Each structure stands twice: as C-alpha cells, then as structure tokens.
Amino acid sequence: MENPKSLRFLSLFDKKVVLLQHYSTKMRIKGLLQIIVCLCFLWLLLPMEMMAEGKDFVVVIDAGHGGKDPGAVGKKAQEKNINLDVALELGRLIKNNCDDVRVVYTRNTDVFISLDRRAKIANDAKADLFISIHTNALPKGRIARGTETYTLGMARADDNLEVAKRENSVILVEDDYKERYAGFNPKSSESYIMFEFMQDKHMEQSVSLARLIQGQFKSHAGRIDKGVHQAGFLVLRDTSMPSVLVELGFISTPDEETYMSSKKGVAALSRSIYNAFMAYKKSHAVAGATSSQASSDNSLGMKVVQTTPEPTPAKKEVKTQENATQRPVFKVQLLSTSTKLSAGSSKLKGVKASCYEENGMYKYTTGETEDYDEILRLKRQMEKTFKGAFIVAFRGGKKMDVQEAIRESRNKK
Numbered sequence: 486m487e488n489p490k491s492l493r494f495l496s497l498f499d500k501k502v503v504l505l506q507h508y509s510t511k512m513r514i515k516g517l518l519q520i521i522v523c524l525c526f527l528w529l530l531l532p533m534e535m536m537a538e539g540k541d542f543v544v545v546i547d548a549g550h551g552g553k554d555p556g557a558v559g560k561k562a563q564e565k566n567i568n569l570d571v572a573l574e575l576g577r578l579i580k581n582n583c584d585d586v587r588v589v590y591t592r593n594t595d596v597f598i599s600l601d602r603r604a605k606i607a608n609d610a611k612a613d614l615f616i617s618i619h620t621n622a623l624p625k626g627r628i629a630r631g632t633e634t635y636t637l638g639m640a641r642a643d644d645n646l647e648v649a650k651r652e653n654s655v656i657l658v659e660d661d662y663k664e665r666y667a668g669f670n671p672k673s674s675e676s677y678i679m680f681e682f683m684q685d686k687h688m689e690q691s692v693s694l695a696r697l698i699q700g701q702f703k704s705h706a707g708r709i710d711k712g713v714h715q716a717g718f719l720v721l722r723d724t725s726m727p728s729v730l731v732e733l734g735f736i737s738t739p740d741e742e743t744y745m746s747s748k749k750g751v752a753a754l755s756r757s758i759y760n761a762f763m764a765y766k767k768s769h770a771v772a773g774a775t776s777s778q779a780s781s782d783n784s785l786g787m788k789v790v791q792t793t794p795e796p797t798p799a800k801k802e803v804k805t806q807e808n809a810t811q812r813p814v815f816k817v818q819l820l821s822t823s824t825k826l827s828a829g830s831s832k833l834k835g836v837k838a839s840c841y842e843e844n845g846m847y848k849y850t851t852g853e854t855e856d857y858d859e860i861l862r863l864k865r866q867m868e869k870t871f872k873g874a875f876i877v878a879f880r881g882g883k884k885m886d887v888q889e890a891i892r893e894s895r896n897k898k
C-alpha cells in the first residue's frame with residue numbers, strides 16, 4: 486500500500502520536477518529564441534554589408550522634365566519622353582554590365598519632379614556621379630545640330646546662358662519657386678551672376694566625364710560635337726558630386742527630332758553615354774588606387790578623386806638637385822575653366838592673373854611670393870571678389886603640396 490502522504494509528497498516533488506523541466510524548457514526556448522533573433526539580425530545585416538561592398542559606385546541618372554512639364558516640344562516628340570527613354574536604356578546597360586554599380590533614377594516614369602528634389606535624391610544616395618539627360622531646342626526659324634554636354638560654371642557665351650535659362654525655367658511651374666529657390670528668377674540674367682565665381686570642387690571630374698561623353702557621341706553615334714560648356718544649371722548647383730547635363734540634340738530640328746525619337750537613336754545615344762561612363766569609372770578607379778589618399782576611402786578609391794579645394798599634386802614631385810635648392814612660391818588661385826579665357830577677360834575683374842594648365846583645365850592665379858603670410862593677406866583680399874579663392878604652391882614652376890611649402894617657408898624664417 487502506498488502512503489498517501491508520501492504520494493502527496495512525491496506528487497509535489499514530481500510537480501516541482503515537472504515545473505523545473507518546464508522552466509528549463511522555457512529557458513531553453515527563450516535562449517533559442519534569442520539566438521534565432523541574433524542570427525536573423527546578423528542575416529539581415531550581412532546582405533547589407535555585402536551590398537555595400539558589392540555596390541561601390543552609385544550613379545544617379547536624371548531624366549529631365551516629366552509629368553506636367555514636357556520640356557522642349559518638337560513637331561511630334563516631347564523632350565520628357567526622349568530623356569526618359571535614353572535614361573532608362575542607359576540605366577539598363579549599366580545594371581546589366583556592372584555588378585559594382587548601383588543605379589538610382591530620379592524618375593523612371595512620366596512624373597513631375599522638382600529640380601531641388603532631383604539634386605536631393607542624388608545627395609541622399611551619396612552618389613558618385615550625376616548624369617542629367619536633356620534635349621535641346623531653339624526658337625522657331627533657327628536650326629542647329631549636334632550634342633552638347635554641360636558642367637556647372639559661369640555662362641560665358643550667350644548661347645550657354647540661353648540653354649541654362651530654358652532648363653531652369655522648369656521651376657516656374659512650381660507654385661512656391663520663389664521661396665524654394667531663394668528668389669532665383671530663371672529668366673533674368675542677373676540671377677546667374679551667382680554662378681560666376683562658384684568654385685566647383687568637382688569641376689575637373691565633371692569636365693572629364695563631359696569630354697568623354699562628347700567624344701562618344703561623335704565616334705560611336707556619329708553626332709555633331711558641339712563641345713563641352715559651362716553654365717548655371719540649378720540642378721547641377723545643388724548636387725555634391727561630379728555632375729553633367731547632357732543635351733542629346735535639337736528637338737526643334739526635324740531630322741534630329743526623328744533620330745532621337747527612333748529606337749536606333751535612343752540605342753546609340755545611351756550606348757555613347759554608357760561607354761563614356763565606363764571609361765570615366767575605369768580611369769578614376771585607377772587614379773584613386775594610385776593616390777596616396779586611397780587608404781582613407783573605399784577599396785576602389787572611387788571617392789579619392791573628388792578633389793578638395795586644397796590642391797594635391799596628381800603626380801608625386803620628383804625632386805631634382807636643381808629643384809631642391811629652389812624655394813617654394815605661393816600664389817592665389819582665383820578660378821579654373823575648361824576653356825582658355827581671352828586676354829583681359831571681364832571674368833578676371835581687372836585682376837592681373839597668370840594661367841597654368843593642369844588636368845586639361847586652365848587655372849588662373851594672382852600674386853607670387855615666398856612669404857606665406859603675404860599670400861594669406863592677398864587671399865583674404867581676393868576672397869571678396871573670388872569666392873573660394875585658395876592658395877597654391879609651386880617649386881621651379883611645378884605645382885607642389887601646399888602644406889609642404891608652408892612647412893618649408895616657416896622653417897626658413
């Protein structure tokens with residue numbers, strides 16, 4: 486016979502054991518859940534990390550106009566549709582051929598996107614490159630043919646200013662454009678003064694891509710090359726990466742309108758931009774890898790070539806005997822352009838300037854002294870007229886690292 490007391494005790498003991506087992510199972514489940522949560526978290530993190538590593542380069546493709554804003558209008562075609570066709574085809578080519586590039590569109594359908602929103606999309610995506618695609622037009626009775634690629638800068642020629650005015654006038658369809666663009670009037674020439682001395686730190690890269698695009702339009706698509714220009718485009722002003730604005734051709738010229746509306750035309754134009762993009766990416770990846778700053782940026786060194794206003798010589802200076810004995814001289818750099826300025830150009834505001842060439846750009850400087858404090862004073866004075874003026878240093882006529890020049894100048898005092 487069993488003792489009911491012991492039975493009760495046993496059952497209590499059993500209950501405890503059961504409870505304990507239950508508790509430990511619960512603990513085990515909890516632990517397991519924690520591990521699963523951790524694993525899930527890692528699993529979520531991993532692809533992101535891999536994506537970040539796999540997609541080193543971000544390109545934003547901006548099809549101009551859209552929705553209520555047709556852009557320039559031809560006999561049959563509308564600019565917004567040509568731009569979108571070429572943009573999507575360009576994006577498709579990049580996506581299909583470059584695993585390491587992320588393509589971001591500012592629009593991939595027929596919708597209206599404001600100019601400042603387009604720039605914001607590019608900045609938020611931390612893009613390495615911004616390519617804005619447009620179609621040119623001239624008033625009735627005027628005929629022109631060919632492609633042009635623009636970078637941000639001063640609108641020297643009236644024609645360039647006209648293109649910028651037309652492209653910027655998009656903002657007029659926005660109700661609050663006066664507030665959004667701080668009183669900028671796209672139709673008034675005065676509004677463009679702000680672009681005159683804008684120091685674009687990405688200018689060299691932008692110009693280099695623009696030249697590649699123009700070269701491809703000519704050699705691959707057989708278009709007339711109307712060259713690389715600078716003008717004040719709002720959409721380029723607000724992007725913080727190398728940026729270009731492409732004008733594919735003249736919608737107001739019937740044969741160009743037909744070409745740009747054709748499958749063949751879209752294919753050839755987008756392939757040209759794609760070829761140029763690939764060449765740009767390749768050359769800048771190499772330049773980055775050999776740069777001394779490469780380690781501070783990503784593995785491909787893509788961002789390295791985004792030069793800061795402080796000049797760093799592209800080539801390491803080889804010190805010859807003669808070179809070493811020469812002391813560094815300082816100058817103030819006022820502006821740089823892709824085309825040479827005429828003698829006594831009004832852009833130099835009457836300042837006596839000399840010019841040197843670097844990476845295909847014409848750079849204008851003033852002053853020349855071995856005394857760093859003196860050049861600092863001159864720089865401050867020049868900044869009043871030339872916003873973003875900065876100090877450069879040379880030894881024996883060759884550009885040198887400005888920090889090294891400052892050190893030498895201080896030591897010899």
Ligand SMILES: [Zn+2]
Pocket residue numbers: 549550556557564618619620652
């Ligand atoms: Zn346009």
